[in-house]
Amino acid sequence: MNANKRIEAVLAKHPIVLFMKGTPQFPMCRFSSRAAEALESTGATFHAVNILADPQVRAALPHYANWPTFPQLFIQGELIGGCDIIEDLKASGELARMASEVKPVD
Numbered sequence: 001m002n003a004n005k006r007i008e009a010v011l012a013k014h015p016i017v018l019f020m021k022g023t024p025q026f027p028m029c030r031f032s033s034r035a036a037e038a039l040e041s042t043g044a045t046f047h048a049v050n051i052l053a054d055p056q057v058r059a060a061l062p063h064y065a066n067w068p069t070f071p072q073l074f075i076q077g078e079l080i081g082g083c084d085i086i087e088d089l090k091a092s093g094e095l096a097r098m099a100s101e102v103k104p105v106d
Contacts, residue, residue, distance in 0.1 A: 003060035011077045011104055015102040020071040024048050031083040035071040038090040044099035052081035075102060 001009070010017055016039070022028030024036040028050075039046050051058040051070055065079045072095045073080040075098055080086065089095035 003056040016046035042096040
């Protein structure tokens with residue numbers, strides 16, 4: 001399966017996905033750490049993808065999402081943005097609202 005198909009499969013399976021460097025428990029960059037912490041602070045259940053463990057996804061995702069940097073947050077398959085946007089949404093309360101409105105995947 002090519003990288004774009006794997007990205008699509010992850011997005012179809014999980015309503016909230018954070019593509020990040022490292023994992024929420026062991027982030028490998030400050031931006032990924034801040035993004036995961038923002039999501040965790042809302043109580044959201046999310047799936048994290050360590051892009052460092054999959055060079056093909058790491059290379060394909062910026063083209064797939066039309067977003068050049070990591071982390072990248074997707075909710076219901078839609079790109080929300082990177083670390084700064086995630087933190088702004090958290091500060092305004094929008095991140096918690098968006099997470100609470102997520103529909104479970106069938």
